[in-house]
Amino acid sequence: MPELPEVEVVRAGLAPAVTGATVISAEVRDPRALKRHLPLGADGLPGDDGLGGHGVRLPFEAGVARAADFERRVTGLVLDAPRRRGKFMWIPVERGAGDESQPGSVPIPLVERGARDESKPDQLALLAHLGMSGQMLLRAHDAPDDRHVRIRLWIEHPAHGELRLDFADQRLFGSLALDRLLPAPDGIDLIPGQALHIARDPLDPAFDxxxxxxxxxxxxxxxxxxxxxxxxxxxxxxxxxxxxxxxxxxxxxxxxxxxxxxxxxxxxxxxxxxxxxxxxxxxxxxxxxxxxxxxxxxxxxxxxxxxxxxxxxxxxxxxxxxxxxxxxxxxxxxxxxxxxx
DNA sequence: AAGGCTGCCTGCTTGC
DNA sequence: TGCAAGCAGGCAGCCT
The missing domain is CATH 1.10.8.50 (Helicase, Ruva Protein; domain 3)
Known part of the structure; x- marks a missing residue:
């Protein structure tokens, strides 16, 4: 089961293949792997649909909505170098050129609710938690399917070409999400909102x-x-x-x-x-x-x-x-x- | 406030 | 042989 060493091995393994890559398309096969993903509300801001959090079965309609939201918002993003805090891992993302021209796309919210600098765009990240049995698999675009693939990202890397990033998870305790990066409590770096409460790990130079x-x-x-x-x-x-x-x-x-x-x-x-x-x-x-x-x-x-x-x-x-x-x-x-x- | 309990999930193993 | 129960465990939200 993935603990710090396992998550770190995965993070380091992803780094050369995803850093600088663009998400060509996304395919959510099982919305239950989006437990931590909060879709945009009617106001266009990331909100809480009040459904399918931890320990709660995700209703079918909410799952469909989440899958559509995730697929739409992830497509076109450019991936930065993966990071980790504890067992949470994330890839900071930027909007790629031409992303806005997508037909039917609703703009990604650029401001955080509340007292933030409203002129500054929110930074987003693709957040991953492997739970008990989650895997991030890098595959050639035409490789055969692995078991339990829940979410598939097709990515294009400037040096490595077209690849598949498959999130496989037998037991579905893990999940992917699009989350916002916020200043960590100690102010040293930006981490996803959902990982704000996670302490540093003992190998982190800034561990207290x-x-x-x-x-x-x-x-x-x-x-x-x-x-x-x-x-x-x-x-x-x-x-x-x-x-x-x-x-x-x-x-x-x-x-x-x-x-x-x-x-x-x-x-x-x-x-x-x-x-x-x-x-x-x-x-x-x-x-x-x-x-x-x-x-x-x-x-x-x-x-x-x-x-x-x-x-x-x-x-x-x-x-x-x-x-x-x-x-x-x-x-x-x-x-x-x-x-x- | 801190601590305890529950549900989420699948596949393998054990028991009748 | 076949089905049911037990087990594995990270996490968040609820309850006391």
């Missing part, structure tokens, strides 16, 4: 170590839960949370308040190590769920010490790794090395 350690040690809930909280630190999912906790020898249910400053720093360092190593090995693939933009698996699954290894010996002490149900998911840890005190 002190702030994170303070927040971690102030909260009474279990430390694994805190690691999974994307507003504290981003990019961590179930796999890397278990792996970082194993490396730092911390029981997943240890309250944040029970972690000393040294142990907390050790955990952050473990998180960075596991992310860095996984990134170098191309991410974690168990089955066909996670692949890079060429459909290839990563190798980090072979380097896992705790996740998915219940019953197998702990690489440190030899005691069998246990798996406990926690927050509707599995928690894997060594009962000897990671004791709850």
């Amino acid at each position: 170590d002190a702030g994170f350690l303070l927040a971690l040690r102030r909260r009474g809930v279990g430390v694994k839960k805190l690691l999974l909280d994307q507003t504290l630190v981003s990019g961590v999912g179930n796999i890397y949370a278990d792996e970082a906790l194993w490396r730092a020898r911390i029981h997943p249910e240890t309250p944040g308040t029970a972690i000393g400053p040294r142990k907390a720093r050790e955990l952050l360092s473990a998180l960075r190590d596991v992310f860095t190593q996984a990134l170098a090995e191309g991410g974690t693939s168990f089955d066909a769920q996670y692949v890079n933009v060429n459909g290839q698996a990563g190798y980090f699954a072979h380097s896992l010490n705790a996740y998915g290894r219940q019953g197998a010996p702990c690489p440190r002490c030899g005691r069998p790794i246990v798996r406990e149900s926690f927050m509707n998911r599995g928690s894997h840890f060594c009962p000897k090395c990671q004791q709850l005190r």
Whole structure:
């Protein structure tokens, strides 16, 4: 399942092929992959149709409207270099020449609602979240179909020619969207509105170590839960949370308040190590769920010490790794090395 | 306010 | 063999 290393591998893989490319046409095969896409309202401003958000089934008519809106507004856009925050990835876009001449096109809104500089056009981005099983696949324009392709973009790159950018997603927890870029809370850069609440990741040079350690040690809930909280630190999912906790020898249910400053720093360092190593090995693939933009698996699954290894010996002490149900998911840890005190 | 719970979804695995 | 239930889990919105 895509966490920081996997999303970063995909982002880096997309960069050379999409940067500078123009979207020739778009084809939404399943509007459920547009969960995060908010179509333009009757006033011509991006609004909320009040339908089909997270955890809500998208009504048929709303799906048709969203698909049409997305296809129309994405066509003609010129793609910039892909970026990432946590598990969110986006491609800033610009309107291509001649876009306005499209028959029947409604102008893309140029201003943000409220107190913004109304003379300055809004910057938009093609936002992607891979969810559990999302994939961004770069294919030759005439390549055979992959399974579960939900949205297809035909793009034309000045150097690489015509390509297909296919968003495939078996379980539909992921989605694409056209979103607006807004100043991040710390003012350092522009990020999509839907990712404004996402913290920086531990590999981000601007990550606030002190702030994170303070927040971690102030909260009474279990430390694994805190690691999974994307507003504290981003990019961590179930796999890397278990792996970082194993490396730092911390029981997943240890309250944040029970972690000393040294142990907390050790955990952050473990998180960075596991992310860095996984990134170098191309991410974690168990089955066909996670692949890079060429459909290839990563190798980090072979380097896992705790996740998915219940019953197998702990690489440190030899005691069998246990798996406990926690927050509707599995928690894997060594009962000897990671004791709850 | 912080924390807990729910639903979104498909395909594979397990159980009867 | 066939069907049903269970499981995998990120995220946002709701509730307490």
